Amino acid sequence: MNLKKLTFFFIIYSIWSINAFAQRVVNGTVKDQNGAPLMGVAVSDKNGAATQTNGNGEFKISVADNATLYFSYLGFKVQTMSVKGNSKIEVTLLEDTKLLESVVVIGYGVQKKSDLTGAVSTLNSKAYKDQPVLNVSAALQGRVAGVSVTNNSGAPGGQTKIRIRGANSVNNNNSPLYVVDGVALTSLDLQDINVNDIESMELLKDASATAVYGSRGANGVIIVTTKKGVAGKNKISYNAFVSSNKAMEKYDLMDAVTYAEQANLRTGLSVFPNPAQFAGKSTDWQNLLFDNATTQSHQLSLSGGAEKAKYFVSANYIDQNGLLINTNQEKYGLRSNLDFKINEKLSFGLNVVAQRTNSKNNGDLGYKGNPVMAGITWAPTEKVYDDEATGAYNRNAISPIWLNPYMTLKESEGRNFSNAGIFNGRIKYDFTDWLSLSVNAGLDALISKSASLRNKWMNPTNMGSSQGLSEAYTFQNSNVLTFHKNFNQKHDLTATALAENTSSTFTNFAANGSNLSSTSNGYYNLGLNGSQSISSGYSKNTLLSFMGRVAYSFNNKYLATASLRRDGSSKFQGSNKWGNFPSFSLGWKLSEEQFIKDIKFISELKLRGGWGEIGNQGINAYSTLGLLNPVLYSFGTLSHTQGYTAGSPATPDVKWETTKQIDLGIDLGLFGNRITIVADYYNKNTDNLLLFTKIDNYDGGGSLLKNIGKVNNKGFEFAIDAKAITADNFSWNTGFNIAFNKNKVVSLGKDNMVFRAKTGSGLINTEIQTVKVGEPLGAFYLIPWQGIYSQDDATLGYKAGDNRYTDVSGNNSIGYEDRVISGSATPKVQLGFNNNFTYKAFELNVFFQGSFGNKIFNATYASTAVPTSDVAYPTLQETVNYWTPQNRGAVWANPASKTNRNYVESTQFLQDGSYVRLKNVSLSYSVPQTLIKKLSSIKITASAQNYLTFTKYKGFDPEATSTPAASDADAGIDLGAYPSPKTLTLGLGVNF
């Protein structure tokens, strides 16, 4: 017996002997398992005394001498402790693994985490709590092994690309399915969900987990669970941050004098008779276009309730200014999550979300000659204004052919106003303790109005205005019958049956006007347009599904799950409408076996394995019908006549694309789960690809939908989380995840290669991307560039100082026939590395994210470097260092050469897109309780995002590309892509 214990007994004895039933004050502190003080823990006794812990985890309560104190805190097990004999109490709360960690939402049900047999990761909102996130993808990026997130566009509300275990499909959307509180988002996107409302996300990665979603689960599923009220705890939270944005990188461009000299050299003429006159008169277009913009985000939420009625209500506001001037997005959102328990058997819930988004000029900027591209190619010799006093812009430059980018950004008036809503009602009825029925009816809707005005600067001879309205809504009804029973304490059986129907409708109309008489009414009076045209569209698709699933566990050691889903899709014809999608998986909890239990440092060990087959119907409605293409012909007049051109042939034989996947995984916990490791291997084969094959130009071009080809993804994922240091005042938690994915096109039917459509015509003049057997998706197809000739090449007719390309075809001429596979836009490795340090009231987060092994075709860079049909004279500073007999090491061709050819479509402009980025570093401080009185907590956070990037990429941002986020066959082309900013952020969190 040591001294401490002796003292302890002595005190108990003394107190007991003095006054057994007196009231007295008890002090204490409450900490978590890591020794970190817990704030806001409810401390109470049976007689109604109650208090909360402060920021240092301390409490003070007056209770009866023999009272028992209850310590309760969300996510932790309720702890009881007798005060008898204690005046200073140290309580350590244990995390309630049963409550928070052990139950995982798996789609049409929940499962104990320890019983999972599929590859499912959970991301709790705590993981990114100190990172200022504006949207869900920012919260996800780098956090979960096997889930890659790329910010394709840095525009406010811009596109992000999310992939789970690589891309399966050539033509179809490879984005995962997003299910929010049971409603599969169809009309809305994940970005439309307010990230601050999210409690946790489950990422279903393998086929055995996603097969319950059948045709919609092929790309993985992200199940989002929003926050709910907790009985007895009324809470008000306010979280806000303000960010200041700056461009991460800028191009190093010529000044006006150099530009003029180079233009003269290149043409052999005096394009600029006196270059020296521009000394000190350069226009720095990048500085004009990139703004030091600000972003702010505010979220206020109220939650609480009683046993029978719980609520979570939140309001949020985001005002995000883009890096480019005059681009902006504002969001206002409301959410109300209500849960009611009518009686022991019947409960119902209602979630309502309404969100308004106002966007300005934030449309897809990724096109040739957009302000980003024009901004770095516009001649520095040009002025912004012809007459600054009157504001008369200098519209056109000597080069390029694109309009003044500053004017384009300033004078553009393109707006979008959208109203998004989710209405989700659910009723659950427990027939008995082993059988329940839940009926879920959900509607997600997006009503969007666009409006634009073309003023005299955008077109001096033809002003115009237009408006458009679109409405997308999806109704989903899911009916789930769940059976769960445990027999003889050994057999645990859960069976689920589902009947579900979904229908999505999209309608739109647009009114376009030109020859607008005056812009003084903005876009509000379309009638002022001298000529007008209208158009409208409609599409609808439906899905009917039935699913059954059985999960069985024997002795809490051996686990098995099997499911079968049958889907009917309106997108296919006749008997091709229906597809069956089975799966099964097995698990073995080794840690329940005695021989593992004997190994003390292993706290958890499970082996998992699964197989499943999933479908993909990700084509647009009517894709197989061979619709005619509408055109509007003017007949040379100001009004349109509708015409139709022949479409591609109908393809009624087209059927489901299917993905079969096996997954092998291991879950390991060491030292009381202080270290947890999850590792998975998977192999996915996607067959009968829904492929839009290119129709030869002589047959009119366009594409033909076929079921051909096969794509394979195999890979390995590894995630480790460790509570590395858990000292009294200091802790370090770290998490590292890495995923290797190998993507390969295995077959394309009788073809070996299928070209992707051309993009950026005028700059890029042939197909530079292709789908080829044996190569990953997003393969580049380019002429190999070897640098610069140091000697004349008589065979090919080039001189020293000219670009040297490889004559792959051997026809003694360089051309597009010499293109070869030159790498791919598909990354091979993704990683995330997160660190949380706490010291007393301070918390430091350092988070790195990286992506490796992908190439980017940098057409933006190319536009600054060589003359093309749009850009007459280069602006890139490094091209001044061109080849001469005295400068043989140079990589830029002699601009004065008459024999030189510049193929933009060459490997010269293919760059390594790998990067590691310091996504977030934040320091937060919890204000001591003593200073804040009634408030339960105040936290202040200062952080920086994207402040450090390690990359060889020569563009603005290796994440930013102009190719659509939905596609992986068209990928990794930077054609004036909108870069993400680096930001400095100040955040505040207050809880009442």
Place this chain on the structure above:
Amino acid sequence: MKKYILILIVALTAATSCKKSFLEEDPKGSILPKTFYKNGNDLNQAMTGIAFTFNGAWNQTGGMSITFGADDITTFRGGNKISFSDFDTFQANSSNDRMAVWWNNFYKTIKSSNALIINYPNATDATAAERDNAAGLALFYRATCYFFLTRSWGSVPLITEPVIVADRPNSTPDKVYELIVADLKKAETMLPDSWTGVKIQNGVNIFPTAGSAKAMLASVYLTMAGWPLKQADKYALAATKAKEVIDNKAKYKIDLMGSFADIFAKEGKFNKEAVFGCYYNNNAPGGVWENGSQMGPPNFMPGEEGGWDEAFGEISFYNNFPAGPRKDATYRKTYYLGNDVSKPVDYTGLLRKHPYFTKYNDDISYNQTNHSMSDWWGSHTVFILRYADVLLTYAEAKAMSTGADITAYDAVNAVRGRAGLGPLTPALSPTAFRDAVIEERGWEFAGCEPAARWFDLIRTETVGKATLNRHASEEPLKAVPNDATHTSYWAPLPIVR
């Protein structure tokens, strides 16, 4: 309670699952092939689609790059003009990006034409005349596309049905011409003499008429008489067809414009000289690509005025071009450096030191006063066939078949007279008369008109000969085409056919 919920579920699922139509597609906003080509309105829409698609081949200079080997037009070899210069200097390869504009758009037009040609008999809700007119139009466009295709590339895939076939073989020019003639012979009987409604603007037919088909057929026959088919018997057929057009010009609402400049004036975008044209209006709402034209103005303007220097006139040809109103309406005389009217220069004061064409300049986006532009896009009409072409076709064909009689002289002298030139030397031999007409055609259509001099040079096997006059200041030729073996006469087939 249990009961009600069960009933609710059963009802909900039953309502959707048992409804057979739940999974059927009904594209209410779109047109299905099986319900199309049924009535007169469908046929109108199909015709509109064909004309619209064809216009996509002519709203930019790209396809015309194929004709840059002629001695009337050139460009500089540098920057982004290399693909044009490659044709100008006889070194184009199959990767040439500019020529694909013609290939792709002509074949797109053929695709929609084929669909209409196959389907028009099913349009039982349309009148017989509506059916014939529609089929005639499709046949006309198909023939016209093949005419340009075979003159540009020689042997090309010959597609007559809207089906997709991989690795199509190329058909030789004789097979292609066989189809062209057959199509146009049908078209001239099926097309109306004149259209109504939107298809006629300011008294000018926007859609091709029977007259357009006859004129096109005359042009086709004349070409067949020369290289590569060299079927001399076609001269007589060409003369006959052209004569039919000339004799019925009032019926087809076509004639020679009085002033050459008026043909290309902004105000005259619909004018009677057009036997067949492509019509644009950049100010039509919605910014539809095929409704605007980039054929002008910037292409044929110097950089000093804000233009693109896409092409300009060859010096020798310009020097040889007889002065008069036609020359004044073909080339610009005065240029304003930096659009400053106080700095007028002639072409020798320009960077490129070449005279610039002016036919596509006069447009809504072009300021005549200082030669500045408000837009890259314009609305200028592109004349595929002008009435002057019919007259010159007749003159040449008549001379080569039965000798240059008074009607042949009248035809060519009508064109010369308008150009401010005196009558052609009388009593020329057929070949001397032919050579004079070829020269006349060169001047008449210079400046990037679709009736390009290039096509005259290849059919008369004089491409190499024409290069002999090339001015010393022009970009040197990579090779001189051989008029006996016809090197460089045809463009290389696009690498992606």
